[in-house]
Structure formats: structure tokens, C-alpha cells
Amino acid sequence: MTDASRRPAAPGQPSLLRHPFLRHPWTIAGASTLALTAGGLPLLSLTFGVFLKSITEDTGWTRADASLAMSLMLYLTAVISPVSGMVIDRFGVRGPLVASLLLTAAAIAGLALAHSLAAFCALFAFIGLVNWGQQPVAYLKVVVGWFDRSRGLALGVVNSGLGIGATYMPAVAALLLAEFGWRGAYVGLAALLLCVTLPGALFVIREKEAPVPLPATVQRAGEGEASLRAALATPAFWILVASAFVLAVAVNGTMPHLVSLFTDRGMSMGEAVGLMGLAGAFGVVGRLGAGFIADRVFAPFIALGVFLLAACAMGVLWLNSPLLPPALAVIALGLSLGAEVDLMGYMASRYFPKALFARIYGFIFGALICGSGVGVYAMGRTYDALKTYGPCIAVFLGLVFLTGFLSLRLGPYVYPPARHGPADAGKEPQAASAA
Structure with a gap:
């Protein structure tokens, strides 16, 4: 029995949530994949076209007017992305991720109450400022820490969540629209965001505490000291x-x-x-x-x-x-x-x-x-x-x-994958159980 297995569960944390399966790197990658299917750009960008005609018919706004809201969200997301990276590197992934999910869900649900174009655009702009925690940046940060020799495959698996979301999210939006109208549909999307992404963010997705060691021939200055x-x-x-x-x-x-x-x-x-x-x-x-x-x-x-x-x-x-x-x-x-x-x-x-x-x-x-x-x-x-x-x-x-x-x-890799030692699938679960 290892020291990690004898270690008592953290106060207030059920031992079930410390099960090795939930702490396996590929489980963490899977939870990140699932989260990206319902979060980030697929949730709003790919459903906006489904709602657009209903929105304009209900409000009397032009399509160009309504589309301005989506443009604001995209450009603010782009502007805030570098800042979000700094926050994640400084404070870790989980706190910013959970806060972003809750704020984004609240703003999406708030679209149901937007009766003026200014309010509609303001809510989309707010989403652009706070939805960075559920974009690929946070999830890829986690994957890069857990995987080395199979990092490319892991990143591909996680990023495939965006493609999977692109295949089912418009259909879900159409069903919600037919049943509840565009205002109720946005409430439904907010609920979907929380149901699909929040459990993984709270209980599964985590950064690796100990970095994967690099071979001596490629050691660089400490990552924490990098400029x-x-x-x-x-x-x-x-x-x-x-x-x-x-x-x-x-x-x-x-x-x-x-x-x-x-x-x-x-x-x-x-x-x-x-x-x-x-x-x-x-x-x-x-x-x-x-x-x-x-x-x-x-x-x-x-x-x-x-x-x-x-x-x-x-x-x-x-x-x-x-x-x-x-x-x-x-x-x-x-x-x-x-x-x-x-x-x-x-x-x-x-x-x-x-x-x-x-x-x-x-x-x-x-x-x-x-x-x-x-x-x-x-x-x-x-x-x-x-x-x-x-x-x-x-x-x-x-x-x-x-x-x-x-x-x-680009030239040779500065931080190439390890060429010796056990493969990722063999060593990462071990590290996970000790985390």
C-alpha cells in the first residue's frame, strides 16, 4: 500500500471523489472533452443562427442589429484571452473555471429578460468578458501538464469536444426553440452548460501537482522563472x-x-x-x-x-x-x-x-x-x-x-517529449493517485 492510499480523504470530500478512476489522466481529458462540447463557442456561436430569425421577428430588430451582439462577444473574447491565460497561470485552473461557468450561465439565462437591443448586446458583451474560463485555454493547460509522450493525442481528444458540440448543439437549440421560444431556449442552454460542465470542473478536472521531468539534456530555466x-x-x-x-x-x-x-x-x-x-x-x-x-x-x-x-x-x-x-x-x-x-x-x-x-x-x-x-x-x-x-x-x-x-x-522543439522511461499511460495514473 502506498503512502497516498493510506492518506485520509480531505475534510468534507467524500472518498468516492478520490477514486483512482476520477484521478486518471485520461478521465481528466475525457471530462475536459465533454465540457468543451457544451461550453465555449459551440454553445452560443453555433446556436445564434438557429435563434436569429425568431429573435428579429419577436423584437423587430434587424438581423444586422442582432448580429452585433455576437460580434461584440467574439471580439471581447479575443481581447480577454491573453489576460485569462495570465490569471490561469497565476491562480490555477479550477477556481477561474468554476467562476467563469457560473457567470456565463447566469448571463445566458439573463438573455431571456433582454427586451432592448442595448441590454441584449450588453449581455453578450459580458459573456465575452467572462466566458474565457470555459474556452480551450483552461482545458489544454490541464492536459499539457498531465501528458508528455502522448500529449498530441490527448490534445486532439480534448479539442474534439468542439467538433462534437458543433454536431449536436444546433439540434438541441432547435428543439428548445420549438418548445419554449428563443427566450426559454436561452434558459435551457444555461442549464445545459451547468449540467454538462460543472460536475467535471468541481470533481474531476485538476492540474498535475508535480511536473513531468525533462531529460537532463533539455533542462531549461525553471518554468516558474520563465519570462x-x-x-x-x-x-x-x-x-x-x-x-x-x-x-x-x-x-x-x-x-x-x-x-x-x-x-x-x-x-x-x-x-x-x-x-x-x-x-x-x-x-x-x-x-x-x-x-x-x-x-x-x-x-x-x-x-x-x-x-x-x-x-x-x-x-x-x-x-x-x-x-x-x-x-x-x-x-x-x-x-x-x-x-x-x-x-x-x-x-x-x-x-x-x-x-x-x-x-x-x-x-x-x-x-x-x-x-x-x-x-x-x-x-x-x-x-x-x-x-x-x-x-x-x-x-x-x-x-x-x-x-x-x-x-x-520554427526550428527544433525547445521542450521535446521524453524519449526514455515509461509511456504516459503507465506513469501518469501513478502520479494522479499520489496527487
């Missing part, structure tokens, strides 16, 4: 931020316009929506696949492949040739969309110390959100001016093709 200013001055930081921004401009900017683009070209609404579902499914494949491969192949090479895949998708959409089925573009977009968040998190963990991970990834995630907003706006403005998306897609093609080669300038 954020020095990290922000490295080429690796700016390459990751620029790559995240450009890929989000192209891929995330194109995705919301795909249904309109396909129906403009004569496709039925049902076919276009079906292709969007295909993109969501391949987004999950992209996240899992990129993470699995990153544990075996140098990640910048994979990043280059993702950018070239996105360029191919843009080429298919731009050419609009009968020899190139639209499904090819949708599959390529889904794969690249799925891989981007996973790879960016993995590379951040290999080029920067774990003590700075949340702060570094906060900047990267902010770039992803900003890029998404810029891309969506650019596509809309191009269509309004020219009645076609073609020129914007052509620009996106060139951007992702050229930017992809930046990843080759």
Missing part, C-alpha cells in the same frame, strides 16, 4: 500567432458563408446543410488525427500540410469546376479546421515552458478568434460589393499557401 516578455520576443511566438490568424481568416471566415455560397450555385438548402454536417464530422477527425500524428511526426511539418490542405479547399471553391465536387472542399475545410486548434496548442507546449502555456495559448486563441471575425466580415463585404465570393476566396488561397511555409522556420 513572458522574453517568450513574446521570440520568432516562434509570432509565427504561431500569425499562422493562427491567417488560417482562421481563411477557414473560419469561409465556413459561415458556405450554405449561401452553395445555394447561390444552385444547390438545395438541404444539400448545403448536409455538407456543413460533413464538415463538422471531419473536424473531429482532423483534431484526433492531427494529435495522434503530432506524437510521431515533427509538428511544423503537419502544420504545413494543414495549410496546404486549406489552400486546396479554397482552390476547389474558387474554380467551381464540375470535375471537383464541393464535398472535397468541405472535407478539406473540416480537416484543417479541426487540426488548427490542436496543432497550435501542441506546438505552443513544445516551444514554450508549461508555466507560461496558458498565457501563450491565450494570445494564439485570441488570434484565432480575431481572424475568424475578419474572415467572416471580408467574405460578406466582398459579396455585397461584387455579388460573388470568388475574389475573396482567391485571396484566402494565396494567404494560406504562403503562410503555411512559416512553420518550417
Whole structure:
């Protein structure tokens, strides 16, 4: 019997909650995955379109007026992401995560009482300021601490929660809308957020107390002493931020316009929506696949492949040739969309110390959100001016093709995975039981 097994349970904490299963690294990763299916961007971004028509018909606001609320939330989320990373690195994950979940749920439920556009926009803006604790930054911080040699796969599993949420959240929103109207539906989404995410945040998701030791040949200065200013001055930081921004401009900017683009070209609404579902499914494949491969192949090479895949998708959409089925573009977009968040998190963990991970990834995630907003706006403005998306897609093609080669300038990992000793699956449960 180990010392950890003889240790009494913490006061007020049932011994059941200290069961080894709940403290296993893959259980923690699974709880993080589940939380991301109902939290973060899928909960509001992917349900807003379902509610939009009902909101405008009920209130008399224009679609542009109502959409302003979503834009405010996205941009404030982007601005606050680096700050959230600093808070998480300073105070840990659990406290900020639980506080963020409670405040976000309260604000979402409060949308049911918003009878003016100003109140509606103010609540969405408030959500943008407080929902950072349930974005990938917090969960990936936990995973990076628990996993080393299988870190890429673990990050892919957790990030797949975003793709899974994208597949079921719009359907849940539609059911709530039909049953309770848009105001009651937002109350339902708030309840769903708490039911799915809060138990894991309270009882399962935790950081590893003892860091995974690095081989002597790659020991660096203590992670707690690492300088954020020095990290922000490295080429690796700016390459990751620029790559995240450009890929989000192209891929995330194109995705919301795909249904309109396909129906403009004569496709039925049902076919276009079906292709969007295909993109969501391949987004999950992209996240899992990129993470699995990153544990075996140098990640910048994979990043280059993702950018070239996105360029191919843009080429298919731009050419609009009968020899190139639209499904090819949708599959390529889904794969690249799925891989981007996973790879960016993995590379951040290999080029920067774990003590700075949340702060570094906060900047990267902010770039992803900003890029998404810029891309969506650019596509809309191009269509309004020219009645076609073609020129914007052509620009996106060139951007992702050229930017992809930046990843080759990252150089060797600064914090490579351990090459000796037991695999993660063997040593991490042991550490968990002693935590």
C-alpha cells in the first residue's frame, strides 16, 4: 500500500471523489472533452443562427442589429484571452473555471429578460468578458501538464469536444426553440452548460501537482522563472500567432458563408446543410488525427500540410469546376479546421515552458478568434460589393499557401517529449493517485 492510499480523504470530500478512476489522466481529458462540447463557442456561436430569425421577428430588430451582439462577444473574447491565460497561470485552473461557468450561465439565462437591443448586446458583451474560463485555454493547460509522450493525442481528444458540440448543439437549440421560444431556449442552454460542465470542473478536472521531468539534456530555466516578455520576443511566438490568424481568416471566415455560397450555385438548402454536417464530422477527425500524428511526426511539418490542405479547399471553391465536387472542399475545410486548434496548442507546449502555456495559448486563441471575425466580415463585404465570393476566396488561397511555409522556420522543439522511461499511460495514473 502506498503512502497516498493510506492518506485520509480531505475534510468534507467524500472518498468516492478520490477514486483512482476520477484521478486518471485520461478521465481528466475525457471530462475536459465533454465540457468543451457544451461550453465555449459551440454553445452560443453555433446556436445564434438557429435563434436569429425568431429573435428579429419577436423584437423587430434587424438581423444586422442582432448580429452585433455576437460580434461584440467574439471580439471581447479575443481581447480577454491573453489576460485569462495570465490569471490561469497565476491562480490555477479550477477556481477561474468554476467562476467563469457560473457567470456565463447566469448571463445566458439573463438573455431571456433582454427586451432592448442595448441590454441584449450588453449581455453578450459580458459573456465575452467572462466566458474565457470555459474556452480551450483552461482545458489544454490541464492536459499539457498531465501528458508528455502522448500529449498530441490527448490534445486532439480534448479539442474534439468542439467538433462534437458543433454536431449536436444546433439540434438541441432547435428543439428548445420549438418548445419554449428563443427566450426559454436561452434558459435551457444555461442549464445545459451547468449540467454538462460543472460536475467535471468541481470533481474531476485538476492540474498535475508535480511536473513531468525533462531529460537532463533539455533542462531549461525553471518554468516558474520563465519570462513572458522574453517568450513574446521570440520568432516562434509570432509565427504561431500569425499562422493562427491567417488560417482562421481563411477557414473560419469561409465556413459561415458556405450554405449561401452553395445555394447561390444552385444547390438545395438541404444539400448545403448536409455538407456543413460533413464538415463538422471531419473536424473531429482532423483534431484526433492531427494529435495522434503530432506524437510521431515533427509538428511544423503537419502544420504545413494543414495549410496546404486549406489552400486546396479554397482552390476547389474558387474554380467551381464540375470535375471537383464541393464535398472535397468541405472535407478539406473540416480537416484543417479541426487540426488548427490542436496543432497550435501542441506546438505552443513544445516551444514554450508549461508555466507560461496558458498565457501563450491565450494570445494564439485570441488570434484565432480575431481572424475568424475578419474572415467572416471580408467574405460578406466582398459579396455585397461584387455579388460573388470568388475574389475573396482567391485571396484566402494565396494567404494560406504562403503562410503555411512559416512553420518550417520554427526550428527544433525547445521542450521535446521524453524519449526514455515509461509511456504516459503507465506513469501518469501513478502520479494522479499520489496527487
